[in-house]
Amino acid sequence: MSSSPHDNSVLQAPPALFDNSYARLPPQFFAEQAPTPVAAPQLIKFNAALARELGLDAEALERDGAAIFSGNKLLPGSEPIAMAYAGHQFGGFVPQLGDGRAILLGEIIDRSGKRRDIQLKGAGQTRFSRRGDGRAALGPVLREYIVSEAMHALGIPTTRALAAVSTGEPVYRERVLPGAVFTRVAASHIRVGTFQFFAARGDTDSVRILADYVIDRHYPEIKDRQNRYLTLLEAVSDRQAALIARWLHVGFIHGVMNTDNMTISGETIDYGPCAFMDHYNAATVFSSIDQQGRYAYANQPGIGQWNIARLGETLLPLIDPSEDVAVDLANAVLKAYGERFQTPWLAGMRAKIGLVAEEDGDLDLIQALLALMQQQEADFTLAFRRLAALAESEANETAFAASFKDPESTKPWLARWRERLSRDPQAPAERAQAMRSVNPAFIPRNHRIEQAIEAAIEDGDFSLFEALLTVLAKPYEDQPAFAPYAEPPQPAERVLQTFCGT
Numbered sequence: 001m002s003s004s005p006h007d008n009s010v011l012q013a014p015p016a017l018f019d020n021s022y023a024r025l026p027p028q029f030f031a032e033q034a035p036t037p038v039a040a041p042q043l044i045k046f047n048a049a050l051a052r053e054l055g056l057d058a059e060a061l062e063r064d065g066a067a068i069f070s071g072n073k074l075l076p077g078s079e080p081i082a083m084a085y086a087g088h089q090f091g092g093f094v095p096q097l098g099d100g101r102a103i104l105l106g107e108i109i110d111r112s113g114k115r116r117d118i119q120l121k122g123a124g125q126t127r128f129s130r131r132g133d134g135r136a137a138l139g140p141v142l143r144e145y146i147v148s149e150a151m152h153a154l155g156i157p158t159t160r161a162l163a164a165v166s167t168g169e170p171v172y173r174e175r176v177l178p179g180a181v182f183t184r185v186a187a188s189h190i191r192v193g194t195f196q197f198f199a200a201r202g203d204t205d206s207v208r209i210l211a212d213y214v215i216d217r218h219y220p221e222i223k224d225r226q227n228r229y230l231t232l233l234e235a236v237s238d239r240q241a242a243l244i245a246r247w248l249h250v251g252f253i254h255g256v257m258n259t260d261n262m263t264i265s266g267e268t269i270d271y272g273p274c275a276f277m278d279h280y281n282a283a284t285v286f287s288s289i290d291q292q293g294r295y296a297y298a299n300q301p302g303i304g305q306w307n308i309a310r311l312g313e314t315l316l317p318l319i320d321p322s323e324d325v326a327v328d329l330a331n332a333v334l335k336a337y338g339e340r341f342q343t344p345w346l347a348g349m350r351a352k353i354g355l356v357a358e359e360d361g362d363l364d365l366i367q368a369l370l371a372l373m374q375q376q377e378a379d380f381t382l383a384f385r386r387l388a389a390l391a392e393s394e395a396n397e398t399a400f401a402a403s404f405k406d407p408e409s410t411k412p413w414l415a416r417w418r419e420r421l422s423r424d425p426q427a428p429a430e431r432a433q434a435m436r437s438v439n440p441a442f443i444p445r446n447h448r449i450e451q452a453i454e455a456a457i458e459d460g461d462f463s464l465f466e467a468l469l470t471v472l473a474k475p476y477e478d479q480p481a482f483a484p485y486a487e488p489p490q491p492a493e494r495v496l497q498t499f500c501g502t
């Protein structure tokens, strides 16, 4: 595409950029809302590779990125809306939440034919803002950028980061912070809470419209099934169970698994107080607002099931005219959730310890390792990565054992593991390679994120943010130049709490 300095070629790019199917739903689904312009936007980061994946003219977008990704300038065809939703927050139902600071610009069909939402977060007040200012602070925007892109590179379904912009305006939290806008790309922004919004109002027609829309958009393969709404519950349950299994494999703690933060598409969404754990402890909680540990690491699968039960409740009138029948059918789906989680979780854990063939005792072997890691405060990421090295060469045993407080404590488990490996013959180098492909060397360690945010806020220095993005783009490669990024925090660097991005 030819481009002179003033030619907004992206604005004319054929075919039409947007096809806004959600904005064509009935009016109760959203509020029309343009972003509120900001004073002095500056582009902090633009994800050109993702823009190209979306079929956009990355160069043109980047040239005009500050205006476009702050919401100061709308792309043609964009029909900005704030979506309506409800949600259970920490177990308590809130009948109206909605996009209080997010604005959906529209939908784009990407180069692979997939429909993707483009949304601004922090773009100003909407009908759903309640008492909020509709804005986002720079810190949480950088956190979401780093962690969502890291999750993608780890191979875990997630919303993506297209851009981050600083607004030149302050936002007022516990202290005054620089404001920012985050541009998020998602398969859709439909949540369990979107269904709850209509169900709570007794608006079964809208629940049905939403369910049909979701089936068309995310689960077209079930369209002709006999009980499509029950099958929808099953399908969402399946994707969420598999997603949460993936979180556990990498030590991810979402932190705020409210039903409004659980997608119907099966993507991870809403990176607020999320964090990856360093040393393994099943009870780990980072979020400052999660006093009871409701969303602790090991509680996540159970909370996933709880959230799916809430989705099931909204679908009951569609599943069967008899409530008793509907409840029985939905309960059967909920019961199957345990297995839907356990199967991918166990498969992934087997791979993490280098097994291909399956044996009954594998679960026990895996649990024994996790128990030892917890007791010995082993770093979750390093221990598995070093186990891969040990699979390659016995010379690496010392390094593996050094991840544990008492290195000697690893001996009995290692003996069991070696004995098990002997019944699963593989060339050591091949086994190690397979293990490295599922055990990352690099995760977005919390102390690194905090350091990057601190440097950006205090000094306008984005070099740590950039470095993190670079190293986390290839989490399964050793990258010796970035070796310190693989290390857990020093005691003084530990970050024990994270705060919601509000």
Ligand code: AMP
Pocket (backbone or CB within 6 Å): 097, 098, 099, 100, 101, 102, 128, 129, 130, 131, 132, 133, 134, 135, 136, 256, 260, 261, 270, 272, 500, 501, 502
């Ligand atoms: P979250 O904790 O980010 O999932 O947000 C929960 C709800 O609070 C959603 O309805 C958000 O839109 C809303 N919210 C969060 N922060 C703000 C804000 N600064 N202004 C307006 N609404 C907000």
Ligand code: MG
Pocket (backbone or CB within 6 Å): 260, 261, 270
């Ligand atoms: Mg949310």
